Amino acid sequence: MSSGSKTDAEGDLPEGSIPTAEIELRPGALVIADLHLAPTGDARTAGFIEWCDGLGPGVPQLVIMGDFFDTWVGAKQVRLPGTKEVLDALLRATARGASVHVIPGNRDALMDASFERATGAELHAEGFIGVLSTTGGRAAFVHGDSLCTLDHDYLRLRPIWRKPFVRWMSRHAPFWFARWVGHRMRKQSENRKAYKPTEAKSIRPAAVHALARATRAELVVCGHAHDTRDERLEGGPRFVVVGAWGWPHDVFRVVPDGALVPHSRGD
Numbered sequence: 001m002s003s004g005s006k007t008d009a010e011g012d013l014p015e016g017s018i019p020t021a022e023i024e025l026r027p028g029a030l031v032i033a034d035l036h037l038a039p040t041g042d043a044r045t046a047g048f049i050e051w052c053d054g055l056g057p058g059v060p061q062l063v064i065m066g067d068f069f070d071t072w073v074g075a076k077q078v079r080l081p082g083t084k085e086v087l088d089a090l091l092r093a094t095a096r097g098a099s100v101h102v103i104p105g106n107r108d109a110l111m112d113a114s115f116e117r118a119t120g121a122e123l124h125a126e127g128f129i130g131v132l133s134t135t136g137g138r139a140a141f142v143h144g145d146s147l148c149t150l151d152h153d154y155l156r157l158r159p160i161w162r163k164p165f166v167r168w169m170s171r172h173a174p175f176w177f178a179r180w181v182g183h184r185m186r187k188q189s190e191n192r193k194a195y196k197p198t199e200a201k202s203i204r205p206a207a208v209h210a211l212a213r214a215t216r217a218e219l220v221v222c223g224h225a226h227d228t229r230d231e232r233l234e235g236g237p238r239f240v241v242v243g244a245w246g247w248p249h250d251v252f253r254v255v256p257d258g259a260l261v262p263h264s265r266g267d
């Protein structure tokens, strides 16, 4: 194989993974990612709920960039008390007038309309293009797993959670089945965590370039990698990775001139 074809593969985004929906992003919007909340609730969950309840009218929009829950087993999960507490906090936020936009990650890819009904939030299966209300600038928001274009093992699994039959099962299956799927998804992810991913399995710059071109965005924002990043790719977009919850730079904020900047949770 020539090095030329390797470069092509790196920029080959998974089929159907390019976001098309456009959302106007307003100053004060906050962006978070990778909270990995336990479906049964814990101290981390309580911390998020407290933070969410403290968001005032200065936060017109909240963007959650995937892996919000550590696992999402299907519609039945809304019944778990630990999950319900979190969904109720989002519902209070939307009732106060904030719009909440959620991109499912690889851990919670099975989120569906049951989540939207329980929270008033809007789901965007493959992310969205944020259009900044002040500058008209375009930013592509994705979870980030679709940018790991050389992780062939994962990319074979990715479409499975999007198949209508699997999604139907996740809505209608009994709770034990939903838990089993959750266990499988979690194991998959843990197997993958057992070793440090090689550079080849991480987010590929060529994929970020390809996404920016496909969405005509000058900024690409994602989570998934957990370690924050903020850099300008040579000859391409600014690339921001929002840190996982509790890690450095775990909140970004849209400021009045339309820029996206790190934001301290204490502010």
Ligand SMILES: [Mn+2]
Residues within 6 Å of the ligand: 066, 067, 105, 106, 107, 143, 145, 223, 224, 225
């Ligand atoms: Mn992820």
